[in-house]
Amino acid sequence: MARYDSLLEACGGTPLVGLPRLSPTVPEGAPPVRLWAKLEDRNPTGSIKDRAALFMVRAAEEAGRLRPGDTILEPTSGNTGISLAMVAKLRGYRLVCVMPENVSTERVQLLRMYGAEIIFSAAAGGSNQAVATAKQISAEHPDWVMLYQYGNEANARAHYETTGPELLHDLPTITHFVAGLGTTGTLMGTGRYLREKVDGIQVVAAEPRYGELVYGLRNIDEGYVPELYDATVLSRRFSVGTRDAVLRTRQLVEVEGIFAGFSTGAILHAALAVAHEAVRDGRRADVAFVVCDGGWKYLSTGAYGGTLADAEDALEGQLWA
Amino acid sequence: MAIEVRIPTILRSYTGGAKVVEGAGDTLGDLLTDLDSRHAGLKARLVTDAGALHRFVNVYVNDEDVRFLGALDAKLNDGDSVTILPAVAGGAFGFAAAAAISQHRAAAAAISQHRAAAAAIAPRVARSAVAAR
Known part of the structure; x- marks a missing residue:
C-alpha cells in the first residue's frame, strides 16, 4: 500500500502481472517462456x-x-x-x-x-x-x-525515467519488451533504457493496421513519421490487423481476467508471436508487454461481443488504437 | 512461386483497381521488379532513385516490417503475404493534425520573436515621438 500527496504523485509504479494461462506451454525440460503484463490502466486517468x-x-x-x-x-x-x-x-x-x-x-x-x-x-x-x-x-x-506529443522529448523521457526502470526492477530477467507504436514515446524511452541495461534485449513494436477507410486515399508522398521515432531502438516491428487485435483483446479478458482496450490486443498479438518463436527455438523468454488502457472507453463500439467478423465491421473506419 | 501482395487504395491505379495481386521473387526487391513488369510504374512509387524504400511507405512480410528484415533484401518464400501501406500508424487524425501544427510552430515562433522585437523597439519609438514634439 502506498500514500501520495496528490493524484499527480500517484502516476506510474504500475503492477507487472504474470499471465500463466496465456503463456505458451514449453516441452518438458525446455527453458520457460513467460508473458508479463504491465498494467498501465492503473494510472490516475486509466492510461499510460x-x-x-x-x-x-x-x-x-x-x-x-x-x-x-x-x-x-x-x-x-x-x-x-x-x-x-x-x-x-x-x-x-x-x-x-x-x-x-x-x-x-x-x-x-x-x-x-x-x-x-x-x-x-x-x-x-x-x-x-x-x-x-x-x-x-x-x-x-x-x-x-x-506540447506536441509526437515530437516532445519529455514524452519519451517519461518512459526512460519511469517505465523502463520499473520493468527492470520487477523483471530483471526480461528478454523482450513489446509496446504499441503511436507517438513512439513508450518504445523509444523504455527501449533506450532497457538497451543500456540488458544485453540482447529485444524491443518489439506493435503497430495497428486499421481498416481501409482509415488509410483512404492518403498520399504516399505526404506521409508522416513522428519526430521522436528512431528505428535503431527497435528490434522488430509488427503490423497487427483489426481482427487479430480484437481476438487477443477478448482472449486477455476471457483467459486472464484483464479487461483492456484494442491497442493492448494488438500488442499481445505481437508478444505471443515472439513468445511462440522462443518456444520453437528452445530459448528462455520473459516477454513484458504494455496494457495501455482498460476497455471501458471502447464498449460502445460493440466489438467485445458477437463474431470476430462483426467486430471487424464495427471497427472499420475507426482509429481503435 | 506465388506471393500475395496487398495494394493500398492510393496505388491501385497501377493494378487496374486490384486490391490484391500476385508476384514472385526471392527477395522483396525481386518481387517489386516482377510486379513492375505487369504493373508499370508501381516500383518507382515505392523505391527511391537511390534504391531504398520510400520513407513514407511501410512494407510488411507476414505482418512484420521489412525494414527490420533487410528491407529490399528481405527474403521471401512461397505463400508469404506482403502488405504495402502509407505511413500513418497510430492515429491518422493525430498524425495529420500534429504534422500540420509542427509546420506552424516555426511560424508561431517567428510571430512571437517579431512581437518581442516590436515591444523592445516601442519605448524608443514613443520617446522619439515625444522629442519630435
Missing part, C-alpha cells in the same frame, strides 16, 4: 498517457514555456487529451482539444468532465478538415502552448 502528459507539462514549466493560467492546445481525441486535462486541472492551466466531431460520446464526456474545452472539426471533412482546423487554430493563437 498520464506518464507522458505529466512529464511534458513539467518540462514546459521548467523551460518557462508554461506559466499559471496559460492555455495548452493539443489535437487529440484520445488518452493523451484525458491525461493532459487532468494534469492541466491540477496544475492550473486551460486545455483546448481539437478533434473531429464524430469521435465517441465517451471521449467527449470524459474530456469535458476533466475540464477540457473542445473544438470540433467537421466529420465530413475527415483528416483533411482536421488538418485545416488545427492549422487555423495554431495560427490564430500563437500564444497557446502546443
